[in-house]
């Protein structure tokens with residue numbers, strides 16, 4: 550049975566929805582690892598995909614952090630480091646035609662879906678070769694080719710949008726679904742509750758995912774509401790709602806696969822609370838006075854990349870040498886994305902006037 554990460558910031562309680570394989574009723578031993586499980590229930594290919602995908606997210610963002618320090622990247626930049634399993638596990642549970650949407654902590658999702666790292670890095674640089682033509686920056690990565698709908702800076706703003714995308718899928722009878730990520734801060738927004746209500750009423754094919762990393766900027770979950778088991782918020786709408794160990798791609802995959810099954814069967818949405826942790830600050834300038842170094846270290850000891858690596862080695866899915874080769878490949882890929890961005894041009898100032906929605910008959914604008 551998978552387990553919930555150590556209960557430093559999350560109150561673990563007996564869950565009502567105990568029918569989900571990915572949830573637990575007990576608090577884990579500190580630093581427990583998936584690698585110690587006897588037989589993995591996922592294939593070698595899946596583990597290697599998770600390893601490579603999470604390593605790309607990690608190395609890409611470590612580099613982005615350095616480049617920010619060098620002022621090559623400016624503006625906002627929110628790193629996903631520590632949270633990688635929340636995306637990797639979902640990618641293997643869904644199809645290529647499913648739609649994705651998230652908040653501003655948005656580099657990892659498109660990278661895992663197959664967006665070219667060059668185009669993501671160039672976007673961080675604000676270059677014309679960026680995935681949003683250098684006009685969006687870190688918070689506004691979009692890639693239609695991989696069905697990634699952004700990249701949204703208004704906390705909770707993407708939640709009704711995600712429900713809307715799911716509405717379109719249902720209306721067009723595509724059989725696809727939308728997975729809609731948000732932070733723990735977003736669930737305190739009215740839009741979250743309104744979107745969940747209608748999504749459940751209309752049985753929309755949407756998976757709402759709360760990436761509960763314990764904090765909204767410097768404000769801990771328990772300082773924002775009496776309700777700290779965030780998945781229970783879905784129960785107000787009779788929505789199947791579950792907590793998931795967000796440090797383990799296995800648990801994420803299982804939970805998303807079940808939710809996807811429900812959505813595709815026409816049974817509507819599911820709310821999943823991925824319990825995870827970000828190792829870095831909220832954004833690039835965060836003194837992190839709201840948490841202790843020990844807390845960060847405790848989560849680092851459950852690092853998803855390390856545990857997946859241990860599982861791979863223990864089960865002889867690959868040798869250390871094979872993994873070193875993957876590491877080298879990823880480092881090169883990231884270096885190449887920096888070179889590509891450095892050599893690209895900034896957009897022409899005229900570009901600021903393109904890709905803008907304009908309603909010509911808007912009554913209050915008179916030339």
Ligand SMILES: Cc1ncc(C[n+]2csc(CCOP(=O)(O)OP(=O)(O)O)c2C)c(N)n1
Nearest residue numbers: 654702703704732733734735762764765766
């Ligand atoms: C509507 C709105 N209010 C406030 C902000 C300022 N703000 C930016 S990020 C953030 C914290 C959100 O935290 P959470 O949803 O937990 O996401 P995380 O950063 O942890 O991924 C806030 C309050 C905003 N962008 N939008």
Ligand SMILES: [Mg+2]
Nearest residue numbers: 732733764765
């Ligand atoms: Mg948060």
